[in-house]
Amino acid sequence: MSDGNSTVIENSFYKQSTNKHTGILSWLLTVDHKRIGIMYGVTILFFFLVGVIIGVLMRLELIAPGKTIVDAQTYNSLFTLHGVIMIFLFIIPGLPAIFGNFFLPIQIGARDVAFPRLNLLSYYIYVLGAILALLSVILPGGAIDTGWTFYIPYSVRSNTNVSLPLLAAFILGFSSILTGLNFITTVHRLRAPGMTFFKMPLFVWATYATAWIQIIATPVVGITIVLVVLERLFGVGIFDPALGGDPILFQHLFWIYSHPAVYIMILPAMGVVSEIIPTFARRTIFGYKAIAMSSLAIAFVGYLVWAHHMFTSGMSDTARWIFSLLTFIVALPSGVKIFNWVATMYKGSIDPKPPFQWVMSFIFLFSIGGLTGLVLGSLATDIHVHDTYFVVAHFHFVMFGGTGTIFFAAIHYWFPKMFGRMYNDKLATLGVIGFFIGFLMLYFPKFIMGYMGMPRRYYDYLPQFANLQLISTIGSWVLALTIFFIVGYLIHALVKGKRATSNPWGGVTLEWHIQSPPPMENFKEIPIITHEPYDFSQLKEMKDE
Amino acid sequence: MSPAPTQHVETVDFVMLYIVGISVILLLGITATMIYFVFKYHRKKGHQPVDIHGNIWLEIIWIVIPTLLVLSMFYFGYTGFREYRDIPKGAYVIQAKARMWAWEFTYENGKKLDTLYVPLGKPIKLEMQSADVTHSLFIPSFRIKEDVMFGKTTHLGFTADKAGSYDIACAEYCGLNHSMMYTKVIVLPEEEFYTWLNKKEETSNPAEAVK
Structure with a gap:
């Protein structure tokens, strides 16, 4: 439909149903990985925007000391919902479920994932979890107010609906586990002939490493949640000290999952970066093996650092310094990636199109996030800034400045491939700039407030924080407006955008060898892989220059 | 100093x-x-x-x-x-109790109040317990904090080198009035501290206490 070079133009996957139905049922019952990816995309984008709106409301409440728009109870529910939605419904599934589903099979030369039906089931499990989470907000009892960390004993004492969102998180975990299982099997079993592990694109490597974390770490949170629900419903003493339990045990179990989960969130984003930089620099990636192996190193060492969330929790001093040391070690593979990415720009032929601009913004913001992590890894400083705005700033730089930025980079990079349309470059650049400015205004003051001693999860604050809080709130408006602006021009491009060619950026991984949007089952004939993933000598455009 | x-x-x-x-x-x-x-x-x-x-x-x-x-x-x-x-041996011990949403400090002679008074230049050891959920005693000006739990005593140590009044906040989310759980630590020269400690009747100094 769009590639002028192809001899036979096939119908795109939008026009071919995998089942006997047409219309909406052909989507709801599809087993095509691309359609499932798009369905995840719509659902996850919806929850992301809900999370953004809640975030804006929180910032509005904090614009000045005292009550502004909501009372303390509502505020406590708002920050809990913001965390639960953004983490469990947006950022954990985000990149793997949307772009992993859509592009992982294509990038390894497969027609679909290994278990297409399981893939659809994972989607519905996600939807079920999301519905339960939303139900808990409207049911009597009131929206959960424990914070997304559900710390015991407060979460046992709270009179709000705690069990239902916990059940939702439990169910969402299965979606994550099954997706991970599917991707691992796909990578092992369905690579095209000639595609050895070290010929796989780095996005595949990153998603593969993520999948291992998903299937190994997620069950721990599942078990923990079952124990909490047992405790809440039947009074079995496990974590609640009033019943003879140990609240620190809860924190350990919670973070044994939730810290590796941070890598579930960031690793696929790092994979996307490793795709975008070579494409726009038109040269091979620097340090392919170093980047691939650092993904595995992060996945592995990432299991061993969880208790750095607990340096003031009352656990033993020995545990504190051991986890501090391990935490510093996990910083290294992320550093290796950043250095290799920048080195990939050396002697390239760089065309900084919008996806590349997002990546540049990412490298700056994510570096700040990573480097401030060192402040938190160090015991002396963490004791001071733990549970303050410093931590809030740090993880928003890592998760939103990191994964969130790359979420937009990935949309802009693969948009022409997924939808066969092109957006307006100039508007997209405006989007990058607006996001960058709004982001820094919103989150950078939080580093300063945190070091000044502003604790997190505070409905109200002392007068010395008023100016920085105001700047932060204004930043939230800039950022939110930019996000809606981006969503706006992308939706416009879906309908009115110019037709995209099959390879608008001059990429060389397999998705750029098939038409935009791809046909059902991607490849008529499974390709035989002879090139390494970022070998641009095969590219026609290069020879013309 | x-x-x-x-x-x-x-x-x-x-x-x-x-x-x-x-x-x-x-x-x-x-x-x-x-x-x-x-x-x-x-x-x-x-x-x-x-x-x-x-x-x-x-x-x-x-x-x-x-x-x-x-x-x-x-x-x-x-x-x-x-x-x-590493709190020096012989540190002056004060019991701290946290509850939703207030602090209470108990001294060796049984004196209790919601503001923390400490002598200047003397190592202090707070022995802390919670009456309900987990809290965290945070003194931003001293750069220290430690969680306060039910059923387990945790400790926090410091030696104040400058007289004055500093904020104490709760840093571990504990529900509705978490952000209101402020009090003060008031550092007094040692003599003044003991005069204050041994003064009867008065349990709190309303001019200096926040609450």
Whole structure:
């Protein structure tokens, strides 16, 4: 439909149903990985925007000391919902479920994932979890107010609906586990002939490493949640000290999952970066093996650092310094990636199109996030800034400045491939700039407030924080407006955008060898892989220059 | 006398400066290099990119140097932590109790109140327990905090070097009025402290106490 070079133009996957139905049922019952990816995309984008709106409301409440728009109870529910939605419904599934589903099979030369039906089931499990989470907000009892960390004993004492969102998180975990299982099997079993592990694109490597974390770490949170629900419903003493339990045990179990989960969130984003930089620099990636192996190193060492969330929790001093040391070690593979990415720009032929601009913004913001992590890894400083705005700033730089930025980079990079349309470059650049400015205004003051001693999860604050809080709130408006602006021009491009060619950026991984949007089952004939993933000598455009 | 409220404040601020200093250099280095490359290797006609697959020496350098840097950060963080956790024997012990949403401090002679009074220059050890959920006693001006739990005693130590009044906040989310759980620590010269401690009748000084 769009590639002028192809001899036979096939119908795109939008026009071919995998089942006997047409219309909406052909989507709801599809087993095509691309359609499932798009369905995840719509659902996850919806929850992301809900999370953004809640975030804006929180910032509005904090614009000045005292009550502004909501009372303390509502505020406590708002920050809990913001965390639960953004983490469990947006950022954990985000990149793997949307772009992993859509592009992982294509990038390894497969027609679909290994278990297409399981893939659809994972989607519905996600939807079920999301519905339960939303139900808990409207049911009597009131929206959960424990914070997304559900710390015991407060979460046992709270009179709000705690069990239902916990059940939702439990169910969402299965979606994550099954997706991970599917991707691992796909990578092992369905690579095209000639595609050895070290010929796989780095996005595949990153998603593969993520999948291992998903299937190994997620069950721990599942078990923990079952124990909490047992405790809440039947009074079995496990974590609640009033019943003879140990609240620190809860924190350990919670973070044994939730810290590796941070890598579930960031690793696929790092994979996307490793795709975008070579494409726009038109040269091979620097340090392919170093980047691939650092993904595995992060996945592995990432299991061993969880208790750095607990340096003031009352656990033993020995545990504190051991986890501090391990935490510093996990910083290294992320550093290796950043250095290799920048080195990939050396002697390239760089065309900084919008996806590349997002990546540049990412490298700056994510570096700040990573480097401030060192402040938190160090015991002396963490004791001071733990549970303050410093931590809030740090993880928003890592998760939103990191994964969130790359979420937009990935949309802009693969948009022409997924939808066969092109957006307006100039508007997209405006989007990058607006996001960058709004982001820094919103989150950078939080580093300063945190070091000044502003604790997190505070409905109200002392007068010395008023100016920085105001700047932060204004930043939230800039950022939110930019996000809606981006969503706006992308939706416009879906309908009115110019037709995209099959390879608008001059990429060389397999998705750029098939038409935009791809046909059902991607490849008529499974390709035989002879090139390494970022070998641009095969590219026609290069020879013309 | 140290100009900072406690010796530990200087330690923490030094570690912070050390880590942030190195971080700023790295951040500016990475960003400047990236921007330089983007301009220098901007796509233009006749300019061929060069495929460089990697360089083992560079990989080694940017693993080894950061490793040394982070180990030094770990070391300073650890020694600073030891300084604060190793409370000298004979420290003056005060019991702290947290509940939703107030603090209560009990002294050796049974005196109780919601504001913490401590003598200047004397090592203090707070023995802390919660009556309900987990709280965290946070004194931003002293750069210290420790969680306060039900059923388990945790401790927090400091030696105030400057008389004055400093905020105490709750840093572990504990429900509705978490953000209102402020009180003060008031550092008095030792004599004044004991005069205050042994004064009967009065349980709190309303002029200085926040609540």
